[in-house]
Amino acid sequence: MIFSDPASVAVVGASDDPAKWGHWLARGALVGRDRRTVHLVNHGGGLVLSEPTVRSLSEIAEAPELVVLAVPAAHVPAVVDEALAVGVRGFVGITSGIDEAVVRRIREAGARILGPNCLGVFDAATSLHLAWGRFQSGSLGVVSQSGQVGLEIGGLAAASGLGVSRFVSVGNQADVTATEALLDLVSHDMTTVVGVYLESFGPGIVAAMSELRAAGKPVVLLTVGSSTAAREAALTHTGALTSSLDVVDAACRRAGAVRVATPAALVDLAAVLSCGTPRGRRVGVISDSGGQGAIAADLAVAAGLSVPPLASVDGLPAGASRRNPVDLAGAGERDLANYARAVEVLARGGEVDTVVLSGYFGSYGEDTPSLESAEVSVAERICAAARETGVAVVVHSMRPDSAAVRALRAGGVPVQHTIERTMAALGDAARLGTPRRPPAPRHPATAVPHRPGYLAARDLLDFVRFPRAHAVTSAAEAGSTPLTGPYALKADWPAHKSEQDAVKIDVTDPAAAFEEMHARLGPGTYVLEEMDTRQNAVELIIGARRDHSFGPVVLVGAGGIHAELFNDTAIELAPVTPATAHDMIERLVCAPLLSGWRGAPAADVDALAEVIARTSETIAARPDLAEIELNPVRVGPDGVVAVDALVITMDDAHPLRDSVGSPAAT
Known part of the structure; x- marks a missing residue:
């Protein structure tokens, strides 16, 4: 509870200067003084924010549970030593440049430090505000390696009506890790959805995201695309073909999480998920403009959603189209209640998983104040339809903030100002899966010690058919x-x-x-x-390697000497089942070649999936192996034959990389 609901806090470096960190931290700390004791520490004494200060921690009668370090780095060691001497057990390291020796002293004393070089921590449930900036209370938990990115996410969440339940800036993660911060959100009642920004991934991240998802708290991940493993030069084709984002996406699939590309996309998706996960990809579109409805339909399909034809649309206003998208054709202007009626018809019809209302709704009360009350009533009726049917309802309104828009958000219906953000968020929501536990091993790990060379690789990979x-x-x-x-x-x-x-x-x-x-x-x-001279064989690559952030991964893709040119691959965390291997194969652009392209006989995909699964089991069960590559793997109607193989041990991996030079050289 030290970092979420301490009984007492001390801000060291509290300041009356609004331009300084110590001012923001002191002001935030004082917000929670009805719940906890707050001490402001300033070496010069005097008043800060009209509150008395002490000159040092030793002047405080009882050791505070949590101390915020907002003094220059040169003064931090002395402050930490004094704090540990009086019994402090928690620190928030705002200051950058705190060296490892200080962190080590904190850990050796049995204390913990968040950061350093972090923006702080905020918890709406406990009135804890030890961070720069302002946060609107809400349901989005935010864990961010970058304080500024986290602050941007918080601002966007406030603008969307979502708000923040807890904000944790982990900074350099010298002690408290993002994994710990995420696990602490599992039991945080205010948090219904979690947004994460990370630039590197430590142990346990996948398990933490899985646990949150299992607790009904979906995770939206934002990253910059350069994991630890991706920065290394790749020795094999497998490594060269696999970018860090491929591995991150595989980790998200394992955890039942979703990766997005921008802070805005994170908040847009979080707003949708905070109201419940859509049941599927079928979208019903309603608009009072044929053009806006058509644009919405195009964007839905581009986002990977479907806009199915509607068989039963009884109850729509006279003159409205019965197709999907539904064009109210002016019926909304004649009677605002027609917007709610249309939403109710589609939500109760059982033919769509999500209803999107796109266009002018939300603007009537702004442009014609006498209509505001009626429009708000319709908004409340739309919210009721979403609650009663369990069908997700999302609104695109031309007004970013109006009484009706606020009523929709308050009633649990997400609202976006642009239709492209609306559909992109729904497309991202459709990618949200369920956590998948690593499968139990089906075969004992091979005991064959690895020796360099192709013949040794053939011996080790005894489940593969070679010529x-x-x-x-x-x-x-x-x-x-x-x-x-x-x-x-x-x-x-x-x-x-x-x-x-x-x-x-x-x-x-x-x-x-x-x-x-x-x-x-x-x-x-x-x-x-x-030579394998079989006709109608398709050449693929099967590879596995040990990612420094996420552990063993397995890959399948278009193979042969042009593998890098086509860059057609699918990757998952290892091990995988044959069923997951089938899914990987189906994701390949070249997959149709395996199913009888232009009259050719279908390849033995079951045998291919088995080899992928066994390769994944081998890399997972053999921590001494760094990489495995089978390329090319020739897949024909009568099975799989690998005509080259490479196995690299952990001992050999880095020296070999050094010998081949840069990634381009490989």
Whole structure:
């Protein structure tokens, strides 16, 4: 309770100067003095905000539970030492530049610090306001690594009528983490939806978001697109193809959360989710303008929603269209109650999951004050329809703030000033899933120790079908092979054989091919392999790697030497089930090639899904492995054959990366 409802607080650095942090923090702290004891500390003494101050923490008879550090960094060590000496156990580190030694002293004393370099903390339920800025009380919990971004989210939430239930700026996360702040919101009664801004992801984030979702508090995540793993140079094609946002999105799918791109999109979606999650993607559009209805329908489809035709629309006003979108054709102007009637008809008809009212409604009372009362009554009736039917109702109004708009928001109906933001938020809401626990392992982890090279990778990945092959070290061995041609000849050791010209295909004279390759690449183990000559095989890539933020991930995508060019991939946190692997395959742009494109026989997708799942299980069960790559994987009607494989251990991962240079070099 130290950071949400302390019994006493002290603001060190309290100031009477409105331009200083200490002024804002003191003013905010005093808001809650009916609930807790507030001490203002200023080394010069005197009054701050007409309240008496003390010169140091040692002048306070009883140690405050929470101390806010709003003094220059050079003075922080002395303040912290004094605070710990008198028994303080919680700190809010506003000041930047607090070094690790100070944080270590705090932790060693059994105390905690939020920040440093943070904007502070706010809790509407407990009148705790130890942050810069103003917050409107509401239902959105905000956890932000950036104080300014969090403050922007809070301002947008106030403008939308949503408001903030709790705001936690975690700053540098030297001690208290975003994961802890999120878990603390699970039992926070005022919070119904959570907005998160993070620039890096620590342990437990996925579990925390999952727990919030399971508690009925959906999470909307905003990030800048550069996780820890994405900043590393990628050695394999798998790494090169996988951006950090791919991994973040996979983490969101696992947790049942949604990622958005801007603070405004976060608040727009949070406003929709705070009123309940839409049941599906079917949208019914109502407008008193044919043009606005058509625009709304186009934007709905662009956002991944559907605008289905309506079979039963009895009860609509005379003259209104019976299609979807519904054009009231002036009926709203003749009788404002027609807006409510139309919403009720669509909400009760069972043919849509969400009703969007778009256009002029919300403007009548502003333009014609005598209509304000009637318009507010209609707004309240619309809210009642949403509550009674459980169908989500969202309004796009040409007026950003009017009596009717305020009545809609107060009644639980989100309102947006533009139709594009309305539909974008509904499209984002449709992506909200349910948390998925990692599946239990189906197979014991392979005990084969990994050795470098292609042949060793084949041994470790014993669940994968490879062509017949054997090692050769001389032209004579290659020439006397028992294999059936045509052949592929490969150097066993290079990670990227094509780039180093370390693979030859369609070989008919293996002895001559060996002599030529050996002369260029030197001594070592070479592999002679039967070529997979099956017709109608589709080339894919299957990869897995260990993300530093989210752990093991698995990928499938268009494969072969042009894999990076097409950049057609799907990724999930590992391990996955074969069912999830099927979902990954279906997300690929090249998926139709597997189902019988232009009359070709359908590929064995079940076998492909099984290989994806087994690869994911292997990376998850083997913490000694950094990366696995199967590329290309040839998928045909009679199964899956991998014709190259690469396995990299954690011990080898970083030295190998250093040896190949920059990401562009890979």
